[in-house]
Amino acid sequence: MKKDAFLKSKVIVPVVLFVIATSFMLLSNNVIPEDSRLKLNDREYFETRGFNVLVFENRYNGMFFDEKTAGILLIHHGVRTATGGAVRLKPTPEQWDQIPFVVERNVNKENNSIDVLLRYEDFDFDTRVYVQPRGTGILFTVTIDKPLPAKLEGRAGFNLEFLPSAYFEKTYLMDGRTGTFPLYPSSSMEVMPANTQLGQFADHSTFDDRGRSEYVEPKPISEGQTLILAPEDPEHHIQIQSLDGNLMLLDGRNVAQNGWFVVRTLIPANKTGKVVEWLLTPNTIPNWTRTPVIGHSQVGYYPDQEKIAVIELDKNDTPLSTASLLKLNERGEFTEKYNDQVKEWGPFMRYHYIKFDFSSVSDRGIYVIQYGDQRSDPFQIGTHIYDNAWQPTLDIWFPVQMDHMFVNEAYRVWHGAAHLDDALQAPVNHQHFDGYRMGDSTETRYTPGERIPGLNIGGWFDAGDYDIRTGSHCNTVIHFVDSWEHFGIKRDETLVDHKQRYVDIHHPDGKPDILQQIEHGTLALIAQHRAFGRAIPGIIVPKLHQYHHLGDGSTMTDNLNYNPNLKIYESDGYSSGTPDDRWAFTNKSSRNNYTSATALAAASRALRGYNDALADECLTTAKKVWTDEHKQPQQESRPGFMFGGTGEMEAALQLYICTKNKQYATRFEELLWPAMEKGFNFNMKNAVRAVPYMDKAYKEKLLPFVKKYKASNDEILKQNPYGVIITTGGWAGNESVISWAVTNYLLHKAFPELMGPEYTYRGINYILGCHPSSDISFVSGIGTRSKKIAYGNNRADYTFIAGGVAPGVLVLKPDFPENKEDWPFLWGENEYVIDICAEYILLANAVLDLGKE
Ligand SMILES: [Ca+2]
Ligand SMILES: [Ca+2]
Numbered sequence: 066m067k068k069d070a071f072l073k074s075k076v077i078v079p080v081v082l083f084v085i086a087t088s089f090m091l092l093s094n095n096v097i098p099e100d101s102r103l104k105l106n107d108r109e110y111f112e113t114r115g116f117n118v119l120v121f122e123n124r125y126n127g128m129f130f131d132e133k134t135a136g137i138l139l140i141h142h143g144v145r146t147a148t149g150g151a152v153r154l155k156p157t158p159e160q161w162d163q164i165p166f167v168v169e170r171n172v173n174k175e176n177n178s179i180d181v182l183l184r185y186e187d188f189d190f191d192t193r194v195y196v197q198p199r200g201t202g203i204l205f206t207v208t209i210d211k212p213l214p215a216k217l218e219g220r221a222g223f224n225l226e227f228l229p230s231a232y233f234e235k236t237y238l239m240d241g242r243t244g245t246f247p248l249y250p251s252s253s254m255e256v257m258p259a260n261t262q263l264g265q266f267a268d269h270s271t272f273d274d275r276g277r278s279e280y281v282e283p284k285p286i287s288e289g290q291t292l293i294l295a296p297e298d299p300e301h302h303i304q305i306q307s308l309d310g311n312l313m314l315l316d317g318r319n320v321a322q323n324g325w326f327v328v329r330t331l332i333p334a335n336k337t338g339k340v341v342e343w344l345l346t347p348n349t350i351p352n353w354t355r356t357p358v359i360g361h362s363q364v365g366y367y368p369d370q371e372k373i374a375v376i377e378l379d380k381n382d383t384p385l386s387t388a389s390l391l392k393l394n395e396r397g398e399f400t401e402k403y404n405d406q407v408k409e410w411g412p413f414m415r416y417h418y419i420k421f422d423f424s425s426v427s428d429r430g431i432y433v434i435q436y437g438d439q440r441s442d443p444f445q446i447g448t449h450i451y452d453n454a455w456q457p458t459l460d461i462w463f464p465v466q467m468d469h470m471f472v473n474e475a476y477r478v479w480h481g482a483a484h485l486d487d488a489l490q491a492p493v494n495h496q497h498f499d500g501y502r503m504g505d506s507t508e509t510r511y512t513p514g515e516r517i518p519g520l521n522i523g524g525w526f527d528a529g530d531y532d533i534r535t536g537s538h539c540n541t542v543i544h545f546v547d548s549w550e551h552f553g554i555k556r557d558e559t560l561v562d563h564k565q566r567y568v569d570i571h572h573p574d575g576k577p578d579i580l581q582q583i584e585h586g587t588l589a590l591i592a593q594h595r596a597f598g599r600a601i602p603g604i605i606v607p608k609l610h611q612y613h614h615l616g617d618g619s620t621m622t623d624n625l626n627y628n629p630n631l632k633i634y635e636s637d638g639y640s641s642g643t644p645d646d647r648w649a650f651t652n653k654s655s656r657n658n659y660t661s662a663t664a665l666a667a668a669s670r671a672l673r674g675y676n677d678a679l680a681d682e683c684l685t686t687a688k689k690v691w692t693d694e695h696k697q698p699q700q701e702s703r704p705g706f707m708f709g710g711t712g713e714m715e716a717a718l719q720l721y722i723c724t725k726n727k728q729y730a731t732r733f734e735e736l737l738w739p740a741m742e743k744g745f746n747f748n749m750k751n752a753v754r755a756v757p758y759m760d761k762a763y764k765e766k767l768l769p770f771v772k773k774y775k776a777s778n779d780e781i782l783k784q785n786p787y788g789v790i791i792t793t794g795g796w797a798g799n800e801s802v803i804s805w806a807v808t809n810y811l812l813h814k815a816f817p818e819l820m821g822p823e824y825t826y827r828g829i830n831y832i833l834g835c836h837p838s839s840d841i842s843f844v845s846g847i848g849t850r851s852k853k854i855a856y857g858n859n860r861a862d863y864t865f866i867a868g869g870v871a872p873g874v875l876v877l878k879p880d881f882p883e884n885k886e887d888w889p890f891l892w893g894e895n896e897y898v899i900d901i902c903a904e905y906i907l908l909a910n911a912v913l914d915l916g917k918e
């Protein structure tokens with residue numbers, strides 16, 4: 066990796082290159098310039114400038130089924146506009162509809178093609194999809210060896226899904242007939258008898274038929290042989306010709322708000338061999354080059370802070386030699402304050418990166434970065450820039466997530482008091498669609514379906530799906546306690562009245578909001594110990610047709626306790642015959658119990674003097690968990706799900722901080738040091754949190770690990786231009802960036818001579834705009850430009866909840882970083898989650914503290 070360090074120091078030789086694009090546009094259709102033909106590249110996708118076709122590089126995973134990130138994907142002028150290309154069994158498949166399993170994928174370099182064998186095990190049904198460039202387009206051919214199973218006649222077809230937001234306010238032509246893409250779904254629907262429904266995930270149903278034994282499907286908006294999408298828009302213009310069979314255009318949003326526009330051809334009955342063939346021809350803009358992205362903090366920079374913009378370039382772009390910093394004056398004029406050579410960083414994923422360092426500028430003011438024709442959003446340099454960087458998360462986002470409460474904000478009601486009918490004992494031997502699982506015993510004194518008292522208090526909607534997930538509640542409480550203990554946040558802008566189950570945003574009530582949030586989370590955790598004598602994995606709705614709920618959380622269930630003596634959909638006004646009450650998943654897990662004890666012990670300190678009775682109960686409970694867990698062998702209901710130990714280490718530390726009882730400190734060190742030997746990166750957050758409470762010898766023992774940790778942090782700067790950990794899993798990585806940056810801050814406080822503040826700044830800059838794909842701030846409402854369309858529980862309205870922190874940049878295989886700003890429904894990119902948001906409050910306060918140094 067020495068090469069990167071060399072490149073970083075190398076100044077780019079000035080190059081001026083103007084591409085005259087217009088001459089290419091005059092080329093006749095009959096002459097295909099070699100450049101516009103798709104070729105299979107080394108990364109195993111088809112590529113030409115402005116258009117890529119990825120074939121099952123990204124696959125459906127079993128966990129969340131169809132995440133709209135798998136199958137055949139089109140990246141058209143830098144935007145992923147189509148996904149899900151495959152043989153599917155529904156006109157507009159939803160998340161939990163059946164997905165094909167990839168039996169084999171062949172990349173055939175010799176003839177520039179890829180083919181995949183897809184299988185539906187339930188129907189013993191195989192299809193082969195063959196993909197090969199043809200002219201300036203690409204040919205999709207579907208073949209089958211055996212005739213279609215009778216059950217799939219009229220059901221199986223080749224589908225390709227187009228991103229609605231990419232085609233809003235655009236037109237289409239079907240065999241010359243004109244249309245515009247609907248902004249809002251309003252297709253004609255077909256009512257189908259329930260017995261024709263092909264099973265969804267584990268025989269759950271996304272459709273609530275209210276006892277009618279039916280379901281609905283959209284009818285085609287248009288049918289024909291040749292579909293032209295967005296002929297008026299050179300960036301989105303695509304032609305699809307069906308060489309065999311009809312094309313249908315459908316709108317998946319009629320059955321699921323996260324549906325896409327689907328183009329589909331049915332596989333004919335009683336036929337084998339070639340059954341579907343499409344020629345898809347995109348328009349590509351000659352010599353198209355993606356607009357540079359000037360990655361920078363949308364909040365801005367402290368005067369004396371390192372200030373480096375990371376500029377993301379198309380790999381075909383020729384880097385300019387310089388960039389400049391312009392200052393905005395009161396008359397609205399920009400004047401150049403600084404100009405310097407940009408520095409080469411090099412390739413990362415599919416782009417090329419250069420850096421612009423303007424650290425030497427320290428004058429307070431409003432600035433923009435100018436790179437060629439591109440100008441960044443305005444940002445500030447000043448000592449006050451972080452003063453308001455976390456308040457919306459505590460003032461707005463967390464109150465909106467509060468379960469079992471009515472949440473009001475001025476004239477607006479966010480939601481009524483939700484889930485008052487919590488909760489029933491979950492049945493045994495049950496695999497829930499959100500990952501919860503019950504084994505063959507409840508491991509409680511309750512029988513399946515029995516009401517468990519006291520669970521309808523406290524807690525937050527964990528994420529966009531409203532469940533009470535214990536692990537994330539514990540983390541959230543711990544982050545809040547950290548913020549309270551480190552920074553003493555006394556801000557009071559929210560009224561919380563548990564007796565009335567009423568929350569009023571922008572309404573101070575004389576009590577610190579962070580303590581009220583700690584109390585609210587703790588109430589949900591302690592309710593589990595009261596009911597079960599230990600922590601449980603969580604509480605969630607039983608039915609899939611409830612789970613995809615969009616809107617007011619208080620309408621997710623009927624809020625009436627289930628009464629088996631009433632008929633379904635019947636109510637006596639006090640109880641109801643509709644089995645919609647949430648289920649408590651109750652299997653034992655030592656890790657879960659220890660994590661709960663960790664949070665309760667921490668909470669007991671914060672709640673002391675605010676709610677002493679609850680503080681006492683929390684500490685007593687945490688100690689009881691410790692005793693109970695040491696009486697029995699470790700229990701793990703989900704082996705392999707959690708890594709990094711049982712949670713005992715964290716519980717030991719928190720109990721030691723509370724009690725100063727040496728037995729906990731001894732056990733903490735017994736567990737910590739071997740764990741540090743195995744993985745100091747993962748365990749550093751625990752190690753550094755203990756420093757203020759342990760002796761000098763502890764700190765000395767930690768020092769060599771801190772040195773190694775710092776070296777590994779420096780190594781990250783060679784792995785990507787942002788110098789933070791960029792994960793490549795199915796969920797984007799802002800949580801690990803925030804957690805890493807907080808650890809860096811704590812290390813800086815403990816070892817200031819070794820760890821500078823720059824590692825913490827790097828983390829927050831990434832979250833606030835200096836990251837791949839775009840320069841948007843991932844915290845809604847924070848920074849000049851931030852996430853305005855996210856996966857909150859109001860996502861159906863294409864909007865945001867202020868202070869929410871999105872997961873961030875998802876890396877689609879092999880090299881495509883993505884965070885969609887016009888489409889809220891990709892949870893791996895845009896779903897706000899409680900523990901990330903709480904840790905963001907901690908990070909922003911840490912950065913505020915750095916500013917005081
Ligand atoms: Ca969940
Ligand atoms: Ca308050």
Ligand SMILES: [Ca+2]
Pocket residue numbers: 486622623624625626627641643644645646
């Ligand atoms: Ca109910």
